[in-house]
Amino acid sequence: MLFIRMLRRVGQSPACGCWTPVLPVRFLGISPRQIPADANFHSASFSDTDHPRVLITGGLGQLGVGLANLLRKRFGKDNVILSDIRKPPDHVFHSGPFIYSDILDYKNLREIVVNNRITWLFHYSALLSAIGEANVSLARAVNITGLHNILDVAAEHNLRLFVPSTIGAFGPTSPRNPTPDLCIQRPRTIYGVSKVHAELMGETMQSRFFMMPQSMANSSATWKPAQGCP
Numbered sequence: 151m152l153f154i155r156m157l158r159r160v161g162q163s164p165a166c167g168c169w170t171p172v173l174p175v176r177f178l179g180i181s182p183r184q185i186p187a188d189a190n191f192h193s194a195s196f197s198d199t200d201h202p203r204v205l206i207t208g209g210l211g212q213l214g215v216g217l218a219n220l221l222r223k224r225f226g227k228d229n230v231i232l233s234d235i236r237k238p239p240d241h242v243f244h245s246g247p248f249i250y251s252d253i254l255d256y257k258n259l260r261e262i263v264v265n266n267r268i269t270w271l272f273h274y275s276a277l278l279s280a281i282g283e284a285n286v287s288l289a290r291a292v293n294i295t296g297l298h299n300i301l302d303v304a305a306e307h308n309l310r311l312f313v314p315s316t317i318g319a320f321g322p323t324s325p326r327n328p329t330p331d332l333c334i335q336r337p338r339t340i341y342g343v344s345k346v347h348a349e350l351m352g353e354t355m356q357s358r359f360f361m362m363p364q365s366m367a368n369s370s371a372t373w374k375p376a377q378g379c380p
Contacts, residue, residue, distance in 0.1 A: 201225045208275030210234040253296035282341045293344030318342040
């Protein structure tokens, strides 16, 4: 059986996105698109001596390069792949594998996962508040449609997936000091709305795949196998 930890750091600035990276944990998409009827939705066994094959989407954003450096020290440079739709600076390009990845192109995502034997996926691609408010339609596509593509490819290929949330998921009517995990959110930006959507997708997993939610105050949403899972 699986459970979900919903993590959001109260007091984090959406602009800086400062938090301590954690290793990815299991998450499953819900769309039946391209997912075999006999897909295994239980965590696969994973040896401590094996190195995961990691893909980071939105790798040229605020967190991707730092996380890649951290994971490459632990798992090896060639096992951690940064991706983005922008051209990387020279120091990033020469620091380890970098590829073009458009999360709105589902076929492209599948090819990357298959060709590079990806097992872990960090999903950082998103348009933040200021840029999102200037182009709501693009933010809706990247932050919501892109998320759905990521969930689908993760489910199809049995990946471990990490999707961050944000303090921006709260709105001006949310209670403060302390802010409970379950409360009125109602954000005022498309970025915040998209992150509430991502959190609710996690709750959907509870009913569809027998997941048990567990909450903590932090800045991200992670999914992992409960104790006793194979």
